[in-house]
Amino acid sequence: MASTTLPDVSTRRQKAGIAPLEYTRRLWLQLILAGSFVFLYFPIFALIAFSFNDSKRNITWQGFTFDYYVKAFTNSSLHEAALNTLIIASISTVVSTVLGAMIGLVLQRYRFPGKGGYDGLIHLPIVIPEVCLGVAMLAFFSAISMPLGIATVTISHIAFSFPFVAVVVRARMEGFDLALEEASRDLGASEWQTFWNVTFPYMVPGVVAGALLAMTLSLDDFVITFFTSGPGSTTFPVKIYSMVRFSVTPEVNAASTILIVLTLALTVAAMMIQSRSDKKTKKANG
Amino acid sequence: MVQTRKVKAFGPDVGTDRRKPIIEIRNVVKAFGAGVRAVDDVSLDIGEGEFFALLGPSGCGKTTLLRMLAGFEVPTSGDIMIAGERMEGVNPNRRPVNMVFQSYAVFPHMNVERNVGYGLRVTGVAEAEIKTRVAEALSLVKLGEFGKRMPNQLSGGQRQRVALARALVKHPKVLLLDEPLSALDAKLREAMQLELVRLQKTVGITFVIVTHDQDEALSMANRIAVMEKGKVRQVAPPADLYEFPNSRFVADFIGKMNLFEGRVSGVQNGNLQIDIKGLDRVAVPFTGSASGNIAIAIRPEKVKLGQTDPGGDNVRLRGRVTELAYYGNESHVYLENQTGMPISVNLKNATRTTLPSISIGDELWMSWAPTDTLVLTE
Ligand SMILES: Nc1ncnc2c1ncn2[C@@H]1O[C@H](COP(=O)(O)OP(=O)(O)OP(=O)(O)O)[C@@H](O)[C@H]1O
Ligand SMILES: [Mg+2]
Numbered sequence: 001m002a003s004t005t006l007p008d009v010s011t012r013r014q015k016a017g018i019a020p021l022e023y024t025r026r027l028w029l030q031l032i033l034a035g036s037f038v039f040l041y042f043p044i045f046a047l048i049a050f051s052f053n054d055s056k057r058n059i060t061w062q063g064f065t066f067d068y069y070v071k072a073f074t075n076s077s078l079h080e081a082a083l084n085t086l087i088i089a090s091i092s093t094v095v096s097t098v099l100g101a102m103i104g105l106v107l108q109r110y111r112f113p114g115k116g117g118y119d120g121l122i123h124l125p126i127v128i129p130e131v132c133l134g135v136a137m138l139a140f141f142s143a144i145s146m147p148l149g150i151a152t153v154t155i156s157h158i159a160f161s162f163p164f165v166a167v168v169v170r171a172r173m174e175g176f177d178l179a180l181e182e183a184s185r186d187l188g189a190s191e192w193q194t195f196w197n198v199t200f201p202y203m204v205p206g207v208v209a210g211a212l213l214a215m216t217l218s219l220d221d222f223v224i225t226f227f228t229s230g231p232g233s234t235t236f237p238v239k240i241y242s243m244v245r246f247s248v249t250p251e252v253n254a255a256s257t258i259l260i261v262l263t264l265a266l267t268v269a270a271m272m273i274q275s276r277s278d279k280k281t282k283k284a285n286g
Numbered sequence: 287m288v289q290t291r292k293v294k295a296f297g298p299d300v301g302t303d304r305r306k307p308i309i310e311i312r313n314v315v316k317a318f319g320a321g322v323r324a325v326d327d328v329s330l331d332i333g334e335g336e337f338f339a340l341l342g343p344s345g346c347g348k349t350t351l352l353r354m355l356a357g358f359e360v361p362t363s364g365d366i367m368i369a370g371e372r373m374e375g376v377n378p379n380r381r382p383v384n385m386v387f388q389s390y391a392v393f394p395h396m397n398v399e400r401n402v403g404y405g406l407r408v409t410g411v412a413e414a415e416i417k418t419r420v421a422e423a424l425s426l427v428k429l430g431e432f433g434k435r436m437p438n439q440l441s442g443g444q445r446q447r448v449a450l451a452r453a454l455v456k457h458p459k460v461l462l463l464d465e466p467l468s469a470l471d472a473k474l475r476e477a478m479q480l481e482l483v484r485l486q487k488t489v490g491i492t493f494v495i496v497t498h499d500q501d502e503a504l505s506m507a508n509r510i511a512v513m514e515k516g517k518v519r520q521v522a523p524p525a526d527l528y529e530f531p532n533s534r535f536v537a538d539f540i541g542k543m544n545l546f547e548g549r550v551s552g553v554q555n556g557n558l559q560i561d562i563k564g565l566d567r568v569a570v571p572f573t574g575s576a577s578g579n580i581a582i583a584i585r586p587e588k589v590k591l592g593q594t595d596p597g598g599d600n601v602r603l604r605g606r607v608t609e610l611a612y613y614g615n616e617s618h619v620y621l622e623n624q625t626g627m628p629i630s631v632n633l634k635n636a637t638r639t640t641l642p643s644i645s646i647g648d649e650l651w652m653s654w655a656p657t658d659t660l661v662l663t664e
Contacts, residue, residue: 182358183391183449185378187405187456197408201395 044260051253068250078255080232081239088150088225088235089218092157097211099158100165101203104210107166108173123167125160133160134227141228148230156228157218164217165210172206172277205277212270216263307331308459308492309355314364316350316516324350326516327364332460332494332509337486339503340496342513343539348496351513352462355494356385369459384453385462388469390445392437398424398448399433405456423455426488443474454489461486463495467502479506500540504528512536533664537583544629545583545662550576558661564624568601570659583660587632591619591644592651602653605629607646619644621652 018025051069055062072078107119125133137156138148146152176199184194222237229238236259243252309332316325325347332338340348353359354366357378366373369382384405393401402423406416424430427447437445446466453461466482467475483506486493497503503510504524511521512535520532531537534545548562558572560582570582584601596602605621608628619631629652633644644650 177389177391179387179389179391180393182356182378183385183387183393183452184404184408185358186356186383186385187408187452188379189404189408190379193408197404198393 047253048257048260051250051257053250053253056249068254071251072254072258075251077234078236078239081234081236084150084153084233085219085236088154088157089215091154092161092218093211093215096158096162096214097165097207100162100210100214101169101207103162104166104169104206105173105199105203108170123163125163126167130160130223134224137224138227148228148233150233152228152230153225153233153235156224157221160221160224161214161217164213165207168210168213169203169206172203172209176202205273209270209274212266212273216266216270219266220259220263306334308334308336308369309494310365310367311351311355312365312367314351314354314366315362316347316354316359317362323516325354325361328513328516328518330511330518330521332492335490335492337483337493337506337508338495339507339510340494340513341500341503341510341539342498344498346513347516348498348513349464352385352464352494352496355460356383356462357381382459383462384456384458384460385464386446386449386453386466388464388466390442390449390469392440392445392448392452394437396437397433398429398435398437398440401437401448402451402455405452419455420451423451426454426485427451442469443478446470446478450485454485458491460492460494463493465496465498467497468499475502482506504540512539514539531583531660531662534581534583534662535664537660537662542586542630542632543583544586544589544627545581546625546627547579547581549579557656560661562625564626565601565603568656568659569599570656570661572661574661574663576661576663581662583662584654584658586618586630588658589629589631589652589654591631591633592653595651596653599656600653601656601659602651605650605652607644607648607650610642610644610646617642617644621650623652 023029050061052064052066053061054065054067103122107115107122134156137152137159141148141152180198180202181194184198185191189197220237221235222241225235225238226241229235234242236255240252240255240259243249243255309330311328311330311332314325314328315323317323328351340351342348350359354361355368355373357373357376357380373381393404396404399420403416403420406419411419420433421430424433427450429444429447429451432440432444432448437448440448446469450466463482467478470478479502482493482495495503495507504527507524509521509523510527512519512527514535520527520536522530527536528540531540531543537543538545546562546565548560548565548568550558551561551567552559554569556571556573557569558576560568560570560580562568562582568582590596603623603625605623607619608622609618609620611618611620614635616635617633619633620628621631622628631652
């Protein structure tokens with residue numbers, strides 16, 4: 001019995017030409033892959049498509065037009081929001097990159113009393129629900145009676161961005177050979193020279209990736225900004241939200257599309273820098 | 287040479303060097319935490335222009351001692367003097383020594399020239415001088431053509447040459463090398479051993495090399511310190527270390543050794559009388575003082591094998607061949623015997639034949655001269 005069924009199975013497999021581990025050639029798996037892709041991207045494609053819709057209402061397709069991009073680009077309150085977003089994002093990116101890089105390096109390299117607790121708490125903003133962080137920030141600023149504005153938004157953005165930078169920089173430094181620093185010291189360099197000539201060049205890909213991450217986080221943050229911004233300090237995402245509440249026109253779609261393109265470009269840049277440096281390290285090690 | 291050997295046969299070399307010391311290590315202790323003494327009360331002088339090796343098993347504290355010379359570790363107690371100056375509180379970048387790291391630590395983001403010139407650039411040497419000195423150092427390690435290459439375009443052996451050039455370009459008084467050859471394959475390692483010796487002769491500075499490979503130490507160094515558990519057990523030139531080890535540990539660590547435990551029963555005409563199980567009474571020339579439990583030892587290549595009793599005053603016993611190992615240039619024979627310890631004997635394969643002269647199960651006489659016998663009191 002066994003001897004007749006066994007070859008049977010193998011000939012069936014051979015006909016289909018699918019090896020036991022070639023799951024990706026099975027129809028059911030391909031369907032799941034395609035389905036999840038549609039589920040993920042259909043809303044975004046629809047959003048982008050309807051930004052070209054020649055209709056006041058955003059429900060039925062009427063025809064192609066760039067009108068709403070023109071409108072979005074000439075909307076002065078959107079301009080103000082965009083400018084705020086850029087100011088906040090640049091300051092937040094610079095500060096959180098410097099802070100995050102230093103903390104990432106310290107956490108990767110040194111042991112100090114209370115490190116375990118510090119390490120855990122530093123990463124808390126990554127997991128804490130954003131609403132809670134937003135409420136906490138708001139409560140904090142009103143407690144020290146700081147008027148809500150660009151400054152409060154920037155401070156909040158720094159607070160939730162720098163842990164991400166720290167994580168990225170720390171991961172980068174895991175692969176660093178400490179003997180390189182010793183060699184530099186041995187060859188006559190001071191600690192300061194050693195840091196800038198040897199340690200920092202190795203850190204750079206991590207720092208750049210962290211900076212781009214901090215930038216995208218700040219650019220598209222809604223929840224925390226919503227809590228901590230005041231009159232005149234509205235950012236792009238918050239502005240889009242208020243436009244939606246007013247009415248859903250293709251102008252909202254156009255503005256959102258601009259934001260998507262911007263963040264996408266930054267993310268792709270971050271990924272490219274990371275993968276290029278990974279390849280380089282691999283080459284250097286092998 | 288022969289003359290000194292004979293004299294030394296009755297008084298092992300204590301390993302003092304008459305050269306002016308460039309490194310003086312005085313009672314240096316390095317403790318990591320409580321109880322772990324990585325280096326335990328080491329005192330050593332290393333002379334100017336020496337090729338000195340620190341040899342010992344893994345974890346004996348060689349690297350720690352070397353790193354204290356370079357300034358990366360601070361001694362718990364004791365003094366280190368380099369070129370007559372106390373090194374206490376002197377940072378690594380201010381010491382007249384340079385180091386070649388085990389991982390080479392070649393800067394991955396600089397090309398070969400930038401790597402080699404690094405130590406000059408950070409100390410503010412003029413660009414023109416850097417250029418000539420880098421070219422000089424690269425030709426010294428035979429990497430003249432490779433100046434523009436990045437480290438990831440070099441082989442392991444070439445990277446090591448970069449590390450060497452980078453250290454030598456600084457004209458240090460002492461070059462420290464931590465297991466510099468351990469990452470290379472056997473053939474390349476042998477070539478690099480010769481290369482390092484040539485290099486040391488060329489530049490004339492002191493080399494201190496750390497290794498756990500006894501062949502490496504014996505073939506390269508002019509003096510070797512054998513370490514065990516943080517302590518220096520013996521300091522001597524290679525041949526003295528091999529022929530006159532001062533303890534069971536050194537005898538066993540350097541090369542192969544047949545060791546027999548025994549008891550001193552007396553002294554007769556300058557010969558120490560030793561009782562050893564299965565060997566009757568052995569008389570060995572010995573000048574030191576010895577009593578109680580001691581060991582005698584004989585190198586495998588100094589034991590002769592024969593069909594008949596060699597007679598004379600040879601130390602001799604019979605044994606049965608249990609194992610034969612063929613190594614091309616020589617064969618190792620293991621014989622079981624009355625001492626209870628199998629004795630190993632090395633035979634040169636001096637003639638071109640594939641027929642073994644000895645086979646397993648043969649009953650043979652083993653013998654050696656009393657003067658070849660070592661007495662180990664420690
Ligand atoms: N930073 C440290 N902290 C605690 N213990 C250490 C430290 N560095 C070395 N040791 C201990 O000191 C001892 C000697 O270490 P060392 O690295 O000098 O050995 P080694 O002779 O170089 O060995 P190997 O041949 O394996 O490199 C070891 O037991 C090691 O565990
Ligand atoms: Mg070591």
